[in-house]
Amino acid sequence: MTPKAVLNKKLDWVLIGCYIFLVLFGWMNIFSSSLGDAFAGFDWQAKYGMQIIWITSAVIIALFIIYVIPARFYSVFAWWMYAFMILSLLAVIVMGKEINGSKSWLAFGPFQIQPAEFSKIFTAIALAALMEKFSFRFTNRLDAISAFAVIAVPAVLILAEKEAGLALVYVGFLLAFYREGMTPWIILSGLLAIALFILTLVTSPFATILIFIGMIVLYVSFHSRNFIVNSAIGIIAIIIVSFLPRLGRIEAVSGVFNTFSPALWLTILTVPVAVFLIIRSLYRKRSDHLRGALVAYLLGLALIFSVDFVFDHVLQDHQRLRIETLLGIKDDPMGAGYNVHQSKIAIGSGGIIGKGFLHGTQTRFDFVPEQSTDFIFCTVGEEWGFFGALVVIICYVALIMRLYNSAERQKSRFARIYGYCAASCILMHVVINIGMTIGLMPVIGIPLPFISYGGSSLWAFTILLFIFIRLDYEGRQ
């Protein structure tokens, strides 16, 4: 066999197959949604015409990465590329062009490039280069800090470009960190914080604190000698405490009681106990689960009481509205909820098998905004129905799981870490984007990998994926 034939045989054709399917299927949906009223000759200026140019160029880039650039290139030049990426993100902030309220585009003549889309590739390479070192440990404070800094710097710059969605994707790198030995508690407490935040918004601080105490009680009694008795006592106590707000109705004590809210009473009553127990456990000088749980409790309380502040003062108006509509606190199908409402109608109207290619009405008639970029999944759902959407999702799951599995098999630490990073990036994009179009996530404008219209996004994901394919191929030699 010729060397090229060997190479072709060793390429990961599953990944490439998924890629080709998603890109071509994506183009069909872009064609449908940007066709307009009637097909009057092929229009290279229309989005479907432009996308052919993007796909062609992406394929050339992919071939170039597979056949020309050796794997070593990435580990050698990792930090140069990372520095270049930071500079271009800074350049955007200084002289970028503003499109749709975010200043994240650099204009080169007729072309516009969004460096934020590409930054995740270089971040992944830099992370791989950093953590590849055999001595790297997350338990080493300096190592951990430098790893977090590598993702924090571009994320903050992207946030400054008002591309909150693309910055959010950086959270995905934590999954790779987890694989490389970071304690799961960081991710779990993040999830817990989100849960407490949402719970406080949709119920009340009082109920949230009660549920939180319940979780703490279960956790602590799980680690105690007598799980059943301890947890039963705890839960009965919580049920009794849950009647606390009723005190406000009893005339004799309501005067005193109503000076504070029930949530504040709960805090006043529990915090001294928690602080006392923490100090006592410090004296005993042995780490126990109780102390960790109590510290988490205090931090959680602080979070619960800051929810209103964060919600009213930190979030911007449109972000607040999007969260409110998502959680069903506000129903506003004509305002903030418009996009999602229309998007759900489009997807929902697809039914089981969809309306057929080019037969979608919701997406083709501009009811859904940004239908060829961020909301492209609506066209998939409407024209191809549940089965079409399922095929796309299965394809993504296959791609991501294949990436994780294949990354785990890599002999080189560099390739493994890079693979985990790439898979996690794609995962975050897919989950946030599809979640948004079906109303599981607030509206966060990020593209759907390989499918959404747009050169920057398609190029970026092509590069991200094919670098790994090349790394994988060299690893098998």
Place this chain on the structure above:
Amino acid sequence: MDINSDRKDVLLIGVLVIFAIIVIKLFSIQIINSEYRESAQNNALKFETRYPARGLIRDREGRIIVGNKITYDIHVTPYNVPEFDTLEFCRIFDVDTSYINERFRFYKANRRKIGYQSMTILKQISGEQYNVFVEKGFMFPGFEGVPRTSRTYNYNAGGNLLGYISEVDQDYIRKHPEYRSGDYAGRTGMEEAYEEILRGQKGYTIYLRDAHNQIKEHYRDGEKDVAAVAGKDVTTTIDAPLQAYGEKLMRNKVGSLVAIEPSTGEILTMVSSPGISTDKLAEINKYYNEIVSNPYRPMYNRAVMSPQPPGSCFKVVNALIGLQEKVVTPANRYSCNRGFIVGKLKVGCHGHPSPLDFYQAIQMSCNAYFCHVFRNIIDNPKYGSVREAFNKWKEYTESFGFGTKLGTDIPSEQAGTMPTAERYDKLHGKNKWKSLSIISLSIGQGEIGCTPLHLANFAATVANRGYFYTPHIQKDTPEMPIDERFKERRYTMVDTSYFKEVIKGMQMAVNGGPGSTARVAQIPGITVCGKTGTAQNPHGDEHSVFICFAPMDDPKIAVAAYVENAGFGATWAAPIASLLVEMYLKGEISPQRKDLENRITSTSLMHKVRVKKK
């Protein structure tokens, strides 16, 4: 492989769980949920706003002052408009073709953004024009009329009191996020003050729209529609015919005329002249520039916003304070030698017999007498110092409402000005001033500024013999009760027993013999009590001032008239106020006063008022 390789499985399970949730949600909205299956018949919803009728403004007798008429806004859905006869369209609506062409160029340029939405192309089309349009509707697909209410005025009165409504602009929407572009809101006067009551609630009708953007039917038979809730009416205390008559009297004069019902504090009439004609109010957009560039500032409600010196009317206040402080009694006589002369200081007076007693001093408005009274108040040894006595005096005046916001429900009420001890410290040096330095306060000159509303309220206070109700313009009705504070008697610091003494003087000022200053205000068959004022000012002729109430023993109306730069109080303000009183109490003007009425209504005093050139 290393120790963490089992974590891959955790990640894979996580991936599967998340995507399972997504698939379940997809399954739910695509297959289970009927709400979206309804939309599976190629539909989308169109929300059409239903605008409520704005509440009416009624006068005290229930007569409609501000009503509604239906006008139409013409909406266009550019997407649905084929070539059409622009000339005919413009002829129907009497608009310029260039405007229509310009709009359509704009729609074309923004067609992606506009999509299937409809835009407002013409506003406030009359019913007649709309009917012609409906007849020829087949010629103009894509256009439709949306009924809106606009204001009509049954009395050409109270323009600047009522205020206007206009379409909200971006600035307004930013401050009031519950409004949407295209909504109307009250921007001045009562329309602004009662906006929340008058505006009602918008509703909407939901239509289904098919893939060709044709409206097909009501969504779920209108089950999800929200009906508009009409605004509530507001009843004012204004007497509409009286208000109109007051404006007729004040025409071509600058100033204000305020009438209060003493027994309730209800404002019967509040004229600020020059005002805004209600014709212009109805089409405020057209006349807005003209109105704001008018040098006489018709938008400015002088009755509550323009503090001026009250002149001799204020002698009555000092008389009351003097009686309460027991530094003067009705029997006290002071001589007047054409003025009050102490050393180099002289406060001039006009020719009248001398000496005068308390009643005659009010009757003939003797300056010297009230200089004595005021000195007695300020130099009262009881208070130890001029400063203390002055502060006490100030406290008295404030109990009448002077120098304070009365707390009416009229927007932009001003407090006016009353001098403070600190101000005199600055002027003369710390505690270096004495009664003579501030003697002009005795006759209502100097550092006093009170609004015509303050004066009318004072007249009402005297009429009530010592108390007033906070003047207000909202009528107490069972549907819309007024604030409790408008129902509380506010007593002054002067005992009610002293009021009969000044009322006697005021009665003599109108109905007395020779020397009475306000005989022009006599009304046959009615005992009017009044007091003239002639307020000096550095900007031209004196302001003509008059306060009065009638009938003496059962006061039904208290009036203050303030005519700027007109001259003596007796010449202009007194006739105007008394004609208003007569019209209110008798419903007509007696024959022997017709000439007076003619003189007032036919004279223009505008030329005497100096205005700032803009």
